Amino acid sequence: MSAYRATMQTALTDISVTVLGAGMVGVCAALELQSRGAQVTLIDRRAPGQETSFGNAGVIARSSLMPLNNPGLWASLPKLLRNRSAGLRYSLPFLLRNMGWAAGFLGHARMAPFLDTARAMDGLINLSYPIHKQLLAEAGALDRLRETGWMYLYRTSAAFEGGAFGRDMLDQFNVATEVLDQTGLRDLEPGLNPIFERALWIKDAMSVNAPGRVVEAYARLFTDRGGRIVRASIASLTSLDGHWLVNTEKGPFQGDRVVVALGPWSRTFLERAGMRVPMAYERGYHMHYGGPNAGGNLSLTRPIYDLAGGYVLSPMENGLRMTTGVELTDCDALPNHAQLNLVEASARQAIDLGERRDPTPWLGRRPTFADSRPVIGQAPGRAGLYLAFGHQHVGFNTGPGTARVLADIMEGTTPDIPAEPFSPARFIR
Numbered sequence: 001m002s003a004y005r006a007t008m009q010t011a012l013t014d015i016s017v018t019v020l021g022a023g024m025v026g027v028c029a030a031l032e033l034q035s036r037g038a039q040v041t042l043i044d045r046r047a048p049g050q051e052t053s054f055g056n057a058g059v060i061a062r063s064s065l066m067p068l069n070n071p072g073l074w075a076s077l078p079k080l081l082r083n084r085s086a087g088l089r090y091s092l093p094f095l096l097r098n099m100g101w102a103a104g105f106l107g108h109a110r111m112a113p114f115l116d117t118a119r120a121m122d123g124l125i126n127l128s129y130p131i132h133k134q135l136l137a138e139a140g141a142l143d144r145l146r147e148t149g150w151m152y153l154y155r156t157s158a159a160f161e162g163g164a165f166g167r168d169m170l171d172q173f174n175v176a177t178e179v180l181d182q183t184g185l186r187d188l189e190p191g192l193n194p195i196f197e198r199a200l201w202i203k204d205a206m207s208v209n210a211p212g213r214v215v216e217a218y219a220r221l222f223t224d225r226g227g228r229i230v231r232a233s234i235a236s237l238t239s240l241d242g243h244w245l246v247n248t249e250k251g252p253f254q255g256d257r258v259v260v261a262l263g264p265w266s267r268t269f270l271e272r273a274g275m276r277v278p279m280a281y282e283r284g285y286h287m288h289y290g291g292p293n294a295g296g297n298l299s300l301t302r303p304i305y306d307l308a309g310g311y312v313l314s315p316m317e318n319g320l321r322m323t324t325g326v327e328l329t330d331c332d333a334l335p336n337h338a339q340l341n342l343v344e345a346s347a348r349q350a351i352d353l354g355e356r357r358d359p360t361p362w363l364g365r366r367p368t369f370a371d372s373r374p375v376i377g378q379a380p381g382r383a384g385l386y387l388a389f390g391h392q393h394v395g396f397n398t399g400p401g402t403a404r405v406l407a408d409i410m411e412g413t414t415p416d417i418p419a420e421p422f423s424p425a426r427f428i429r
């Protein structure tokens with residue numbers, strides 16, 4: 001190690017860190033900082049992994065380097081703007097109130113900024129992959145992992161041709177894939193009805209059968225190693241003599257450093273503290289279904305993404321979980337199940353879904369910055385306040401890599417991947 005790096009380094013041993021939010025990102029941050037000797041307290045108003053990190057599709061894929069705002073978006077934009085598609089719905093008032101975000105999001109769908117994001121996300125995903133496997137093993141949760149990849153399904157040859165840009169990009173980033181015809185698809189997923197002309201099997205991908213349970217297992221690992229989890233609602237933050245006070249209904253918690261990992265709720269929380277956080281919410285829903293084989297012998301062996309249908313279907317421990325595409329609206333706007341009802345009809349064409357198993361659809365919020373990259377690092381002008389949120393569609397996947405980069409930044413060591421693309425100074429004032 002160079003002398004320069006040594007002088008810049010701050011050992012985390014015996015430094016107290018309060019991590020706000022026990023989703024995948026916060027729990028991984030807590031584990032990583034703990035492993036470097038910090039005294040870590042993790043605070044959440046709910047048990048670990050009960051919000052966005054609970055209801056996702058559980059996909060951990062290298063193909064997620066492709067953000068939604070990629071150059072392929074332009075071709076589908078006129079259709080999407082009609083606001084009737086299965087994949088994207090938006091609230092016009094929300095977009096008008098977040099015009100800067102909307103313009104930035106589209107601006108990043110141009111080739112050069114898209115490639116910047118794809119490179120950055122590829123790095124974060126590659127960093128996360130082996131750490132997930134290590135954590136799953138250490139947490140005794142390897143039985144939840146499937147290393148069977150996942151699939152994009154095309155209903156027509158024209159749709160397959162239309163996806164050429166995405167496949168080229170995956171090739172450029174050396175993501176292992178295989179194109180399947182109807183026979184190849186039937187061999188791998190015989191439970192699917194023969195309505196798909198082609199499929200792209202993304203082999204560089206794994207998935208879990210209960211994302212919330214995985215976060216719980218990681219959180220247990222943290223407490224088994226001496227970490228403290230506090231169940232409390234966090235109201236505000238105060239800086240005091242070089243420390244931070246986290247104010248909760250159970251009283252204040254003092255730490256040398258604070259990490260804000262409140263997922264979608266980070267925006268309003270930090271805005272109350274006087275910071276500007278131009279982040280949007282790509283909301284999505286899920287529903288479980290019990291087909292004839294649900295509950296052990298599911299009719300799918302890996303997650304699938306029906307591109308025309310606009311849904312992902314993942315085999316989970318409690319049935320087939322169907323997750324929906326994007327609903328751009330306020331974080332806490334009333335649920336609107338129109339999109340879920342629409343995609344359910346498409347999914348029923350693809351597979352014998354059986355009955356709905358949940359009394360009501362689950363609602364989650366994917367927190368997204370205009371360039372589709374999370375913020376990881378110190379808040380501008382606020383020593384000791386660190387940020388780790390905005391992971392859009394891939395926060396379950398990239399929690400471990402985020403934690404590694406964050407701890408390196410806090411420690412003053414050079415991260416394994418460039419941290420600049422994730423700098424909070426891009427957006428936060």
Ligand SMILES: Cc1cc2nc3c(=O)[nH]c(=O)nc-3n(C[C@H](O)[C@H](O)[C@H](O)COP(=O)(O)OP(=O)(O)OC[C@H]3O[C@@H](n4cnc5c(N)ncnc54)[C@H](O)[C@@H]3O)c2cc1C
Binds near residue numbers: 021052269323
């Ligand atoms: C439908 C859908 C499908 C998805 N599929 C995938 C997928 O297949 N793969 C993937 O990688 N990602 C997926 N995602 C995205 C992924 O779920 C998120 O990026 C990720 O869960 C974000 O994790 P987080 O820790 O940042 O946030 P969260 O999991 O939301 O954690 C934030 C925590 O902060 C707590 N909190 C908030 N405010 C307060 C407060 N005031 N006081 C105390 N606690 C508070 C909450 O209780 C919560 O536990 C999907 C998302 C959705 C909605």
